Amino acid sequence: MRRVSKVAVIAVSGALALTATACGSKPKDDDKGSQPSAGSTATGGAGATNAANFKGCMVTDQGGVDDRSFNAAAWAGFNKANKELGMQIKKVDSKTENDYVPNIDSLVADKCDVIVSVGGLMAKATGEAAKKNPNQKFIIVDSSSVEPNIKGLEYNTAQAAFMGGYLAASQSKSGKVATFGGMKIPPVTIYMDGFVEGVNYYNKQKNKSVQVLGWDVAKQEGSIAGKFDSQADGQRIAKDFIAQGADVIHPVAGATGLGAAAEAKESGKAVIVWVDTDGYESAANYKEVMLSTVTKAMTESVFLSLKEASENKYTTKPYLGTLANDGVGLAPFHDFDSKVSAETKAELAKIKSDIVAGTIKVESAAAPKG
Amino acid sequence: MTESNNANRGNDANDASGSGKANEPAAAPTATQPAAKAPQKSFGRQVLDGIVTGNSAVVTFLAIVLALVVGAILIVLSDQDVLDKYQYFFADPGDALSASWTVVKDAYVALFKGAILDPDTLDSNYAPYILKPISETISMATPLIFGGLAVSIAFRAGLFNIGAQGQLIAGAILASWVGFTFDLPGALLLILVMLGGIIGGALYAGLAGVLKARFGAHEVIVTIMFNYIAVYFLGWLLTTTTFREADQQQPIGKPLDDGALLPRLFGDELRINLGIILALAAVALYWWILNRSAMGFELRAVGSNPDAARTAGMSVGRAQIVSMAIAGGLAGMVGVCQLAGPYNAGHQLSPTIDAGLGFTAITVALLGRTKPLGVVFAALLFGALQAGGSTMQAAAGVSIDIVMVIQAVIVLCVAAPALVRTIFRLKGAHKGGEGGLVAKETAGAEAV
Numbered sequence: 001m002r003r004v005s006k007v008a009v010i011a012v013s014g015a016l017a018l019t020a021t022a023c024g025s026k027p028k029d030d031d032k033g034s035q036p037s038a039g040s041t042a043t044g045g046a047g048a049t050n051a052a053n054f055k056g057c058m059v060t061d062q063g064g065v066d067d068r069s070f071n072a073a074a075w076a077g078f079n080k081a082n083k084e085l086g087m088q089i090k091k092v093d094s095k096t097e098n099d100y101v102p103n104i105d106s107l108v109a110d111k112c113d114v115i116v117s118v119g120g121l122m123a124k125a126t127g128e129a130a131k132k133n134p135n136q137k138f139i140i141v142d143s144s145s146v147e148p149n150i151k152g153l154e155y156n157t158a159q160a161a162f163m164g165g166y167l168a169a170s171q172s173k174s175g176k177v178a179t180f181g182g183m184k185i186p187p188v189t190i191y192m193d194g195f196v197e198g199v200n201y202y203n204k205q206k207n208k209s210v211q212v213l214g215w216d217v218a219k220q221e222g223s224i225a226g227k228f229d230s231q232a233d234g235q236r237i238a239k240d241f242i243a244q245g246a247d248v249i250h251p252v253a254g255a256t257g258l259g260a261a262a263e264a265k266e267s268g269k270a271v272i273v274w275v276d277t278d279g280y281e282s283a284a285n286y287k288e289v290m291l292s293t294v295t296k297a298m299t300e301s302v303f304l305s306l307k308e309a310s311e312n313k314y315t316t317k318p319y320l321g322t323l324a325n326d327g328v329g330l331a332p333f334h335d336f337d338s339k340v341s342a343e344t345k346a347e348l349a350k351i352k353s354d355i356v357a358g359t360i361k362v363e364s365a366a367a368p369k370g
Numbered sequence: 371m372t373e374s375n376n377a378n379r380g381n382d383a384n385d386a387s388g389s390g391k392a393n394e395p396a397a398a399p400t401a402t403q404p405a406a407k408a409p410q411k412s413f414g415r416q417v418l419d420g421i422v423t424g425n426s427a428v429v430t431f432l433a434i435v436l437a438l439v440v441g442a443i444l445i446v447l448s449d450q451d452v453l454d455k456y457q458y459f460f461a462d463p464g465d466a467l468s469a470s471w472t473v474v475k476d477a478y479v480a481l482f483k484g485a486i487l488d489p490d491t492l493d494s495n496y497a498p499y500i501l502k503p504i505s506e507t508i509s510m511a512t513p514l515i516f517g518g519l520a521v522s523i524a525f526r527a528g529l530f531n532i533g534a535q536g537q538l539i540a541g542a543i544l545a546s547w548v549g550f551t552f553d554l555p556g557a558l559l560l561i562l563v564m565l566g567g568i569i570g571g572a573l574y575a576g577l578a579g580v581l582k583a584r585f586g587a588h589e590v591i592v593t594i595m596f597n598y599i600a601v602y603f604l605g606w607l608l609t610t611t612t613f614r615e616a617d618q619q620q621p622i623g624k625p626l627d628d629g630a631l632l633p634r635l636f637g638d639e640l641r642i643n644l645g646i647i648l649a650l651a652a653v654a655l656y657w658w659i660l661n662r663s664a665m666g667f668e669l670r671a672v673g674s675n676p677d678a679a680r681t682a683g684m685s686v687g688r689a690q691i692v693s694m695a696i697a698g699g700l701a702g703m704v705g706v707c708q709l710a711g712p713y714n715a716g717h718q719l720s721p722t723i724d725a726g727l728g729f730t731a732i733t734v735a736l737l738g739r740t741k742p743l744g745v746v747f748a749a750l751l752f753g754a755l756q757a758g759g760s761t762m763q764a765a766a767g768v769s770i771d772i773v774m775v776i777q778a779v780i781v782l783c784v785a786a787p788a789l790v791r792t793i794f795r796l797k798g799a800h801k802g803g804e805g806g807l808v809a810k811e812t813a814g815a816e817a818v
Contacts, residue, residue, distance in 0.1 A: 057764075062722065090764065090767065091763075092760065092763040092764050092770070093763065093769065093770050093771075095726070095770055095774070096722065096725035096726050096727075097713075097714075097720060097722050097723070097725050098510075098708075098713045098714075098725040098727075099760065099770075100713075100715070101712070101713050101715055102506065102510075102713070102757065102760040103760050103763070103764070105760075106484070106760045106761050106763065106764035106765070107764055109761075109764070110764045110765060120620050121620055121720065121722075123620065124622075124715035124716035124718075125715040125716075127715070128715040183621075183721055184605065184609070184621060184721075185620050185621055186620070220609075224605070226601065226602070226605065226721070227722075
């Protein structure tokens with residue numbers, strides 16, 4: 001048994017070593033409301049209004065909160081609500097689809113004021129819990145509103161992906177670009193549809209023939225990794241694309257996409273158009289290959305709906321993110337800013353206003369009807 | 371045997387877990403080991419040693435203790451607020467230690483509340499509230515029992531069935547098709563759905579068995595590849611109009627008829643369902659097949675020594691095919707649980723219907739040493755960790771990953787008992803080979 005205690009000693013000394021300085025002095029006041037660590041309930045600082053008594057909770061999808069994309073963006077909205085409104089926040093991770101029901105249950109039991117399900121795959125589980133708990137407010141990302149207590153947040157990302165495709169085509173030297181998805185579900189394929197259409201639009205405008213690997217809009221078939229959490233798969237797919245000559249890749253696959261970014265960086269032969277949150281910041285390891293990002297303003301819309309709920313203004317009115325309301329968009333080019341010609345930038349601005357005005361119609365079978 | 375043994379070691383074990391959880395080095399010198407230093411071994415000690423070195427239950431128990439300790443360390447390391455307190459450790463060690471203790475205690479208390487019993491609910495006097503955690507544990511364990519048996523029975527015949535994932539998907543596909551196609555009164559439909567699941571899984575695994583028996587294709591390779599085939603086949607099916615639910619954003623299957631759902635045993639508020647009764651029946655059947663039937667004898671004979679079995683006139687190929695088919699049928703029942711069970715809100719197929727259970731099943735079988743009761747307890751343990759993990763996340767804010775680590779450490783220790791014996795200085799620590807592989811312990815061994 002002595003060994004166990006030794007293990008404990010080693011662990012403690014390890015912890016000490018990690019924290020580097022073990023001789024500091026104790027802070028005078030334990031300021032409880034400092035930074036919330038991911039996963040813990042924390043009462044934030046600034047505008048502590050009635051939001052301070054309001055508890056917002058989130059259930060992640062299978063990619064987990066560290067996917068630097070989809071779930072991360074939603075959680076960022078929570079952190080913002082914590083910081084700016086002083087809202088109490090909490091999240092639980094789903095590892096498999098069996099976790100949806102018990103996770104939502106645990107949060108209902110934990111007396112959350114509003115529960116946000118991040119991902120359309122949770123629609124049924126959320127619907128069931130909403131029926132059982134009619135007084136519990138729910139918000140779901142990527143699924144539609146259900147009366148009386150589920151608010152849906154949806155995004156027409158095809159519009160922004162159209163711009164991403166146009167940009168990719170304009171930057172490709174090999175004349176080949178590529179895209180792949182995590183799963184064949186509408187919130188994923190909608191990007192791929194828009195991306196391909198953007199490339200086609202470029203070809204039409206410029207009389208070029210840039211090819212897109214990995215997605216066939218007509219057949220709705222293409223490269224699908226099958227999961228959102230496998231970097232190895234992302235890397236393998238990207239390697240294939242690069243071998244076939246693609247030099248711009250648009251992964252729509254959460255953490256699986258990080259593998260593609262890694263491959264692009266290692267090989268030096270491709271750049272990435274990231275998804276959901278600006279990859280230059282969220283996946284800063286790979287910032288030198290991040291051409292741009294097709295953004296989905298989940299952080300902002302999640303924050304706004306949390307804010308509404310905390311101000312007693314919760315409604316089930318569906319939210320639809322578009323280019324017009326900046327719910328979707330194209331992130332800055334950062335390091336590539338000098339490489340994207342002024343002409344292309346002007347064209348992208350024109351495309352944006354044309355889509356908003358409706359003169360360019362971006363069609364996707366997966367587009368939310370909301 | 372096991373119980374007296376555990377009782378004898380009770381004190382030591384408490385010391386171990388207690389000091390480990392607290393991460394309190396001060397406790398180290400006080401932990402004593404009276405018997406170990408005695409120059410001449412008493413008779414009792416000799417008996418104890420015999421039990422300890424030979425008894426896998428002790429190793430399993432210590433593995434769990436060790437896993438909880440490792441989990442506790444990770445909980446502390448992953449909490450920034452607590453780590454910050456270690457920065458002034460020498461100025462006020464109590465602060466850091468008590469914070470560590472609190473965070474670990476909160477996590478494990480939440481785990482316990484979610485898996486076994488939440489004392490706060492006792493006041494309510496309302497049975498569903500009080501029994502909810504244990505019901506969750508059992509419901510989560512149900513598919514794992516089927517899965518554990520599916521891996522175990524193949525194992526007894528000397529086959530590594532890595533294909534539970536594919537088999538459960540195959541079972542789920544057929545079960546789901548039956549469930550939304552036929553319009554029959556409730557109970558009858560449920561039986562047909564289960565038959566569909568069993569047949570789907572059995573055929574899929576049986577095919578792997580045939581490939582092994584007839585063509586010598588290694589079952590590990592074949593079943594792994596079959597997993598991929600099943601996953602992508604399912605993905606494709608969910609794009610077809612036959613399977614996919616119309617007007618649905620996500621690619622999910624058509625829902626089962628309500629009559630085909632596994633009925634809940636104690637009302638709607640508790641998720642415990644008929645599945646657990648069927649699972650226990652399967653356990654009994656598994657025990658009977660292995661220990662009381664001629665077929666089971668053949669399976670075990672083939673598992674321990676195929677050459678000898680062949681010489682004795684048994685058909686090795688047939689035993690392999692049969693064991694794989696049974697394994698597939700059991701895995702198919704996992705698919706039925708996934709489909710008709712309480713955790714599938716829509717009772718429909720989805721691309722990730724397997725929920726990783728195919729692989730958890732392997733660890734359950736290893737942990738249970740492929741013995742009937744062993745599998746039940748291993749499944750209950752994993753079910754408890756799973757059920758408690760959800761509460762631990764929600765109530766204590768500790769990542770569910772900790773639960774995965776705990777599971778992994780338990781399995782690691784059980785698969786390498788020499789490691790546990792070394793850490794706890796049990797006798798027999800250096801006989802690394804002895805019992806080192808579960809295969810050696812179990813293949814052909816007497817069940818239970």
